[in-house]
Amino acid sequence: MASQQDVARMANVSLMTVSRVVNGDPKVKPATRERVQQAIEILNYYPNAAARALNSRKTMTVGLMLPKIDYVLSEPYFSQLIYNIEKSLSPRNYDLLIGTAEHQNGRDLTLLYKQKKVDGLVIIGSQINDPRLQALSDNCIPAVLIHARSELPCLSYVDVDNFKIIEYFVDYLCSLGHRRIGFIAGDLSVVNASHRLVGYKQSLSTRSILVEDQLLFNGDWSSHSGYEAFLYFKSLSNPPTAVIASNDHMAIGFLKAAYEHNVDIPRDLSLVGIDDIEMASFTTPKITTMRQPMHDIASLAVDALIDSINSETPRESRVILDAEVVLRDSCGLCAGSGPAS
C-alpha cells in the first residue's frame, strides 16, 4: 500500500504538495499537479482515512441508530429510508455506519461519537423520552431524529405530521358515514405510534365522537398483531365499521383475518393503513394509505445533520412534513349504523 511519502518521492515533491493535490488546492502549479497525479496513479495511492481523521477531527462518516433493529429492518419502509439516507450522504462524501441500540455497545448512543468513529448520528424511530437523548444533548453531539421529536438543545429532527394523517382519515371515514372508527396502535413505546394514537383521540373528540376504549387495539406494528386486532374487533358486541391501522403491515394482517372470516372489505368494513409499502397495492382490496415523503425526510435529515456537524455553535433544525394520501379500494360507505359483521 503506497503512502503519501511514496508519492512525494516519486513525484519529487514534498508531502504537502501531494496533500494539496489530493485535496484539490488550486494553487499548485499545473505541471507539478500533473506529476503528482501520475505518481498517484502509478502507485495506486489512496489517502488513509484514519490518518486524515486523526488530525482533521473529521471522520466523514455518520452513524445510524436503530433502536429496534430487528423490527425496523423487517419493515421495507425503514429499509428504503436507510437507502435514501445513504443516497443523500454519498454525494457529500460521508459514509454510513450502522449501529444498534440493542447490542452491547449500542446501549450508549454516544459511544460511536466519543470513539470518534462518526461525526454525528441519525436516529430513527426513537423511544418516547429515551433518556439517552439527554446524553446526546448534554454532550452536544450532532444528531438528527427521524420520526421522532425532542426539544432538547442540539437535537434536530425531521418528522411527519402524524396528527394530520390521522385527522385526514377520520374526516374521510366520517364523510363515508362511519362513526364507529376503530384504531390499531403501533408499539406505543415509540414516539410515532403514540402520536398517531393521540391524533386519533383528538380527531374523534373534535368531531364530538365519543372515544371508546374498546375501539382501540394495541398492536406492535407486525402483520400478526393486525390479524389479532381483527379477531378482537370482531368479538365486540358493537364492532367498528371502519378501522385505522397505524401502519400497512398491520392493515395487511387485518385484511387477512377479515378474509378468513368472510368479512368483506370494504363492503362490510373499511380499513386504512399508513406508509404505502409496496405490498399495500398487492392485497385484495388494495389498501388506502398515506405515503410518507421518504425522499424529503432523508435529505432534510442529512442536510440538518451535516449542517450541525460543520457549525461552530450548536444548532438545531426541526421540520415537520406532510404525508400524501393514497386512495385505493379498502374503504366504502358505512352500511348503516349497526354492527359490521
Next chain:
Amino acid sequence: MASQQDVARMANVSLMTVSRVVNGDPKVKPATRERVQQAIEILNYYPNAAARALNSRKTMTVGLMLPKIDYVLSEPYFSQLIYNIEKSLSPRNYDLLIGTAEHQNGRDLTLLYKQKKVDGLVIIGSQINDPRLQALSDNCIPAVLIHARSELPCLSYVDVDNFKIIEYFVDYLCSLGHRRIGFIAGDLSVVNASHRLVGYKQSLSTRSILVEDQLLFNGDWSSHSGYEAFLYFKSLSNPPTAVIASNDHMAIGFLKAAYEHNVDIPRDLSLVGIDDIEMASFTTPKITTMRQPMHDIASLAVDALIDSINSETPRESRVILDAEVVLRDSCGLCAGSGPAS
C-alpha cells in the same frame, strides 16, 4: 474530550500503562489497573478509533456492499440479512459500514478498503462475473460473498443450494401430478437468479420433461413482475398447471393477478415462492416456499471474513447451505392434463 495523555497524568502512569489497561493486558498490577480505571471513569475517556486504526492497521469495521441497493433494501429478506450480519459482527467488536455499488465511490469495491475505512468486505448478491471481484482477488482484499459464488483466490462465499431448492419443488410438483411447470426468473444479471433458472432446466431434463421456452418468464424480483408473469402465462394456449417463482415477492404479485382473474390457487394452478418473507404467510392462500437459513448465512459469512482478515496467508472458505421447505397452501393436485384456467 479526554485523551490517553490526560488519563496517564491523572493516574500517574505512562501512556503505555493506560493503553495496556484499555486493552486488557493481564500483566498490569491490579492496583495500577484500578487507579487507571478510575481516571478513565472520571475523565470519561474513550480511546480514539482513528488513532488506533492508524497504527494498529485495523479499523475494526467491515464494509457491506449492495450492488443494487434500492432493490435490495426494499426486500425484507435482505434487510433481515443485514440485521443478522450486524448481530454477528457486534460481539466481535466490528462495526458495519454501508457502501453501495451505485453511487460514485461505490463503483470501486476496493475503495473503502484502500482508504483503510474497513478491514474487509461483505458483498451481497453480486452480479454474474462482476469484473470488480477480480480486483478484490488481485489485491487479496478480505471479502466474502453472500448469495453468490466465485472461485477466485482470496474470495470466500456463503451461498444456498439453489439447485436443490428448485429440484425439490420440481419433485414436489411432479408428485402432485404436474408436468407443465412454469418458471418466473429473477433478475438474471444476478448470480442467484441465474442459478435458480439453471436448476429449473436441469431438474426438468432429469425428469424427462421437455423444457419449453414459453413456460419461462423473465421477472425482476418485484411483485409487479410476478403480476405480469401471470398475465403472460394466462395468455398461453397451453398454460402451465404449476408455477415456480424465484422469490416470494413475485409469487405475491402472481397471486394478486390470479385472484383478479378468477383463477383459484391452488385449485386451478399451483404456485411456490422462495425466501419465506413475512408476507408469504399473510396471503390467501398462504404461499408454499423455502426458508433461507439466514442466521447461519450471516454468522458463517462473518466468521469467514474475520478469519480471513486476521490470517497472514490468503485464505478462503466456501460454504453452501440448504434451505428449509415451508409447505403451505398454494399447491394442489394437478386438475388434469389440460389447461389450468
Next chain:
DNA sequence: CTGTTAGCGCTTTCAG
C-alpha cells in the same frame, strides 16, 4: 507556488 516543522492519539518495540 512549495517546503519544513510539528503533532493529531495511540501502540509497537525495546529497555529497564
Next chain:
DNA sequence: CTGAAAGCGCTAACAG
C-alpha cells in the same frame, strides 16, 4: 510489571 522513544500517514501553520 512499567516506561521511553519512535512512528503510524496525514495536514495545519508558518516560512520561504
